[in-house]
Every structure is written in C-alpha cells, then in structure tokens.
Amino acid sequence: MTQAFTQQTTFSEPQGRAQLPTLPSGWPIGSYESYSEAQRAVDHLAGTDFPITDVTIVGVEPILVERIAGRMGWSKVLTSSALSGAMFGVFLGLVLSLLNPGAGLVPIIVGLVGGIGFNLLFGALGYASSKNKRGFISQSQLVARRYDVLAQPRNAEKGRALLADLAARSAFTH
Template identity: 35%
Template sequence: MSNPHAQSVLAAAQFRLQFPQSLATYDDYATAQKTVDFLSDQGFPVENCMIVGTDLKQMERITGRLTTGRVAVHGAMSGLWFGLLVGILFSFFGTGNALAAIISTMVLGLLFGLIWSLVGYAMTGGRRDFSSVTQVVATRYEVLVEHKVAANARELLAKLPGALPNPFA
C-alpha cells in the first residue's frame, strides 16, 4: 500500500523552486501562459518556471431560482440517469430479463432521486432558494523562475513582441 504522507511530500516538491525570482506579473492567466510558451519556444528550460495565481477570490454566479418543482424535476432526472447506469450494469451481470432490470432500476432511481432532493430542499428551510456555480479565481498571475536562470529568462522575455523594455538590463 502507498504512503499518503510520502505522496503529499512528493506532490509538494513538484511545486517548489529553490530560490524563485519574479519574472513578470499579469492580470490574466493567458498572458502568463503566453510568456512561458514564448520562453519554451526560445529553448529556455521551462521546468525552472512556475505560474502562481495570487489574490484569490471566490465568485458565485447565480443560475436561477429554486422552486419545489424545479428541485423535484432535477432530482428525478438525476435519479433516472443513475438508475439507468445501475440497470445497464445489472443487465451485464444478471441472468434475468435485461430490459426489466433496466426499467425497474430507472423507476427506483427516479423515485429515490425525487424523494432525496425534496427532503434535502425542505431541510434548508428556504435559506437558499437559488442555484449557482462557484469558482475560485486569481486576480493576478506571477511567473517565477529559478534564480540561476532568471537573467537568461529576462533577456529572452525582452525579445517577446510587444514586451516592455527590460528594467533589469
């Protein structure tokens, strides 16, 4: 069996540079990615680079109003799909009528999904009568490079079309 602590230490090591220096800071990820791609195209050892998102904020986009009817329909449809999946699996490994297994698990899934979603909605007590999606985004993206290749990276970055003059030259 694998050691979870050893795995987390190895994962953390992948996201470390020994002595990182800031190469550039951007307002969007695409520009930071373009910078690293440009360095890669120039033959720069990009394994010495890291893009770090900073100033994180959570955004929530409201997608609609929740009503008992909408909750019931979404719960029933979710249960129906899950029942279909289970029914197909049962039909592969069962010896009985495959169509009957699929239809019965779909009906049971529909009922379970319907009831479970309505109970969950009722338990909120009307405190959250809307649906939404959330995302954590960074407001700035910084390209870091190892200190031993920072000067080379700055020289190459000065050649990027539209780049500002190199303040470190």
C-alpha cells in the same frame, strides 16, 4: 524550487510523509492580468531552451467568485433530482440486464423507476432540510487579480528577455 500543485519529497524525508505547503521561490519575470496570458508566456519559454522546471505561475491576491446561474425552487429541485435519478437508474438497469440477459427490459424499467424514486426522495429531503435558505444556484471559482511568472534567480534575466521578446512580437501583431 517550488512547483505549483505538486508534492515533492526529498531523499531525506521518509516515504509517504506529505510535504508542508511552502511559498513559491524565484524572481518575477512577467506579470499578467489573466491565467491564459501567463500560460502563453510559459508556453513561449517552453518553446525555447529555457529550463522550464525553474518556472512557477503564482496567482496574486486570490478572490473567490460565485457566479449566480439561476433561481432554485421546488420545481427545479424535483426536476433535476428526477433527471439525475433516471440516468443513474437506466445505467444500473443496463448493467443488471447485461449480467442477466434473459431478464429482458425488466431490470432497466426497475432501475429507471427506482432511480427516479430514490433521487426524488433524497433531493426533496435535502432541500427541505435546508429550509429554503438558499434560493439560487451558483458556481464558485477561485481567481486572482494578476498572475506572476517566477523563475529561479540563475535564469531570471534570460526569462525576462525571452518574455520581453514575446511582448514586443505581440505588440506588432495587434
């Protein structure tokens, strides 16, 4: 049996040796357009006496989606660098002031100025070294066209019946 996102070892394998990736096994008992629908189906199975450890959710036809969040320019690079440097510097200054209570606000101010300075320098160098090849900010996400719920053959028919019951109840509530 395969469980998504886990590394299982058997007693015959030496401890510490990573198991190679394998394709999931089982028969399809449901197919859904979104991961949340597949999760809802598995939650339904978990609420019954169904052996939930025999279930796997498989994303079919994975796609990398990159959503553009905005433009990237010198002003945005320097602003975000200064803000993140300020937060790190204040944190570091607070830690140092806790270690030396008699120092007052000096460690916090030094941490703030140092954090801003170093982050501005490294942010500017990083952006300049990319030669402005990427003029936007984005977030990447791996999604699938559909999500199949698989169960081991010994329980597949029972799983299909339970999910068909869920689908029938969902049709009446909408």
